[in-house]
Amino acid sequence: MKLEKKIILSIMGGMLLGFTAFLSINYSMMYETTSTEIYDKLKGKSADLTRDIEEWLGDKQRTALALARRAQNLQDRSPANVRNYLYLVNQSANIDASMVYYKGQTLIHTEPDWALTPQEEEANMPYQTMLANGFNPTISKVFKSPINKIDNMVAAIAPFNGDSVATLVVEIKDVEEKVSSSNLDGGFAALIDVDRRLLVDPNPNFIGKKISEFNPELGWMEEKIFALKSGYIEYLVKGKVYLAFFDTIESTGWKVVLTLKKETAFANLTVQTKKLILISVIFFILGAIFIVIINILHEYWRREIELKRDEYEFILAHRSRISEIGELISGINHQLHQPLNSLSLLSSSMLSKSKNKTLTSEVLEENLIMSQKAIALMSTTIGMFRNFYRFDGNATTFCLKQCIDGVLQVLYIDFSRHNISVEIDCDRCDMLNITSVDNFIQQVLLVLLQNAKEALLMTNDRIDNKIQIHVSLDGELVNVDIADWGEGISKAIEEKLFDNIKSSKKTLGSGIGLYFARKLAREKLKGDLVLVQSSMPTIFRFSFKNYLSPKEQNDASANA
C-alpha cells in the first residue's frame, strides 16, 4: 500500500518535472526567437529612419552646395540679383530661408530686413559651426525659428571662395514628422539632437529636454546612446521594461531611438506560452486521472486476488485438517483396538475357564482388574482424541511431557508399523508446566512428527530409524527441536518449505501442514517454526511461549 502510493507519487512527480522541463525549454526557445525578431525589427526600423533622415539632410546639403556654386559664379553680386536666386532656390527646394554671405560684405538674406553686418554674420552660430568644421559643408545644430520661436530649424551651410558661405535654413518639421509617424506596433521613435535634447518624442512635455533631466535614473542610457554609434538597450520606467535600439545620423550627430514596450513586444509570446501551459496542464490532469484509474483498477484486482487466495487458503486449511483427521482416525483405531482386544481376550478366557470349571476366584479377580484397566485406557484414549480436536483455543496449564506423549500415542500405530522410534530428550519435562493451548501445540507437533516420519520413509538407506525430540528452555520460550536422519531437505525445497502452494507430496497432511503449523505457532502460540538444519539430521525448531497472558489467550481463541 505504502509502496504503491510512493510509486504513484513518483510517477506524478516525474510527469510534472517532465512537463516543466518541456515548458521551460519551449518557452526559452520561443523567447530567444522573439527577442531576435524584436531586435531585428528595431534595428531595421532605426536603420530605415536613419537613412531617410540622412537622405533628407543630404538633399538640403546638396542644395546648399548648388547655391554656393551659383553664388560663386555670379557676376552680378548685387543683393537684388543674389536675392533673386535665393527666391528661386527657396521655391524649388521648399526652403524657408536662404542667404549668401560674401566675405566682408553684408549678408544677403531672402528677407531684406535680415541684413547682418559681416561681424554679426560671422558671429552667428551656423557660421561658427562651419568654422569649427574646418570650412566644410556643414549642417548646423538645431535652433528655434527666429520668427515664431517654436519651430526647430537647421541650417545647411556650404562654403565657397574661402570664407564666403551659402546658407539654407530649413524647418525640420519634415524630419520630425517622419520620426513621430514611424510605424512601430506598440512602440515609438524619438529623435535626439547633438546637444542631447529630445527633438521628437510622443510625450510633448519631454520635447527640448535631456533624458537625464526628466528622468535622472536614465542618465546611464543617455550616456550610452552618446557613447556608441548604435546599440541595444533595455530600460525600466515605472516598473515596465522597454527595449530600445538607437542609431546615429552621421552628418549631425543626432540619435534616432526606437523603443518598444517589452510587454507589448512579447505579448504574442505570452499568449502562446499561456496556451502551451494550458495544454500541458490538461495533459497532466488527464495523465493523473489515468494513473488514478489504473491504480484503482490495480487495487481492485489485488483485492480480487487476495480474496481468491484467502479462499484457496481456506480450502487448503480444510484439506489439511481433513487429512489430519484421517491420520488421527487411524490412530484412534489402534488405540481403541488394543484395549478392545484385551477385553475380548479376557472375557472369552473367563468364559472358557468357567465352562471348564477351572476359573478360580483369584484368576477371576485378576482378570476383572485387567478388564477395568483396559476400559480406563479406552476412556483416556477417547478423551485424548476429543481434546485433540477441541478448537476453542483456551489456554490451560498442563505438563509438556504429557502433551508430547499424547501426540506420540496418536502416532504410535503409524510409527510402530514403520519401525520408527521416538526419543525424548528433556531434562525436567515431567516438571515443566506450561500455560498455553495444548491442542495447538499437539497439532504442530503432529505435523512435524508426520513430516519426520515421511522423510524417514522416503530415504532408502536409513542410518537410524529414529526421531529425536529435544526440549529446551530459552527465557520464556520453550524450544522443541525435532530431528530426523532422513534424506534431508534440498535447497530448492527449503526456500518454499513454508509456502502454502506446496502440495507436491502424495499425502496432503505433510506438504501443506508446515504452512499452517507455522501460522499456528506464530499467531496463536506467540512462537515460531523454523528449519534449523536441513540435513543429517534435519532439525525443525518449534518454539512457543511458556506462558500466554490473558490478552494473548484472547488472540489465540479468536478465530480459532
Place this chain on the structure above:
Amino acid sequence: MHLQTLNLLNDICVLIVEDDEIARTTIKQDIKPYCKACYEAADGLSGLQSFKEHHIDVIITDIHMPGINGLDMIKEILKLKSEQLFIVMTSYDNDKNLIESMKEGACSFLRKPLDIEELQTALIMSLGRIKYTTKILSESVYIDYQKEIIYIDNQPVFLSHTSNKIFWLLSYNIGRLVSYNMIEDYIYDGESVNKNILHNAILRIKKQLHSIDIENIPSEGYILKVKTL
C-alpha cells in the same frame, strides 16, 4: 474348549510377542498350563532374542509394536529358520496382505479383537503343520526336529551348547547355504567371529557326527546336505 483337546499342546513350545501387557498376560494365562514351554516378549527385538535362545515351535505375534515391529521380526526369523510357524494377530486386512506376500503358508492370521478359543484352536491346528518330526541325515544319523534331539544309530547324542546351536541352524536350512553372518547373528548375537573358531566348531560337529555331510563354501558359509542312501 475341552481340556483334553488342549492337552494336545503338551509337546510344543510357544513364544508370545505382544506389546499390550493385558493381552499378553491373558494369552499366557490360557496357554501356559497346556504347553511344554511358554515364553513371552513385549516387542520384536526381545522376541527375536527369545527365539535365538530357545527352541520354539510356534510364535504368536502382534504386528504393531515399538522397536522392531512384528513384520520385521518375522522376516529376521525366517532368514534363520524358514519353517518357523507363526500365528499373527492383526487388526488390519492390509497387514495380512503384507505378510502373505512375504512368505506363503507358514503363517496363520487371527483378527483382533481375539477370542481366546480362536487362538487355542489356531495353535492346535498348527500342530499338524509341524512337519519335520524326524529327518534322516545319513545312514547312521537322524534328527528329531520337534524335540531337537540327534540320534546316532538310534542313540541320542548331545553336542556342546555352541555346536548344538550351529548344528540346528544348519538343520533348519538343510540344502541351503548358512552364511557366516547368519551364524554370527544366531549364535554370537551378531558379533563378528574369527572364521577359524567357526571352522573348528564345525570340525568338532563333523567329528562327533562323522557320517554327515557339511560342505564349506569358502568365504560364504556352510551347507548341510542329506546323504542319498
